[in-house]
Amino acid sequence: MGLPAVPRLAFLAVALVVAMLVLFMLPGLLGIGGPAASPTLLPSPSRSVAPSGSLGPSVAPGPTAQAYVVQPGDTMSKIAAKFGIPLADLIAANKDQVPNPNKIAVGDSVIIPAPLPSAFLDPGAPSPAPR
Numbered sequence: 001m002g003l004p005a006v007p008r009l010a011f012l013a014v015a016l017v018v019a020m021l022v023l024f025m026l027p028g029l030l031g032i033g034g035p036a037a038s039p040t041l042l043p044s045p046s047r048s049v050a051p052s053g054s055l056g057p058s059v060a061p062g063p064t065a066q067a068y069v070v071q072p073g074d075t076m077s078k079i080a081a082k083f084g085i086p087l088a089d090l091i092a093a094n095k096d097q098v099p100n101p102n103k104i105a106v107g108d109s110v111i112i113p114a115p116l117p118s119a120f121l122d123p124g125a126p127s128p129a130p131r
Contacts, residue, residue, distance in 0.1 A: 076101045
């Protein structure tokens with residue numbers, strides 16, 4: 001006669017848990033992996049570096065255009081409003097891809113033109129007076 005079914009299942013469950021713990025801890029016991037396995041970089045002696053010639057001001061990156069994928073319910077005017085650009089600028093930027101701005105389809109890619117540099121405000125400049 002064998003063991004009843006419930007103790008046999010309990011024995012198998014305990015054996016499985018023990019096997020998982022051994023497999024989980026085996027790399028640590030063997031010294032494989034872990035923080036000690038990664039190479040450590042030691043600081044190298046540094047020589048003093050003489051400052052290079054004067055660096056001129058760097059050129060600020062200009063704004064770049066981005067692509068927008070037309071979603072259901074979009075129109076060119078809604079897209080222009082969403083990105084805060086004039087409709088005429090949006091149509092002009094897409095005249096090659098979208099010859100008829102009244103016929104855009106879901107999934108079409110529309111170029112969103114970058115705002116002109118004059119549209120950017122200098123953080124140190126005073127804000128324009130309200131109208």
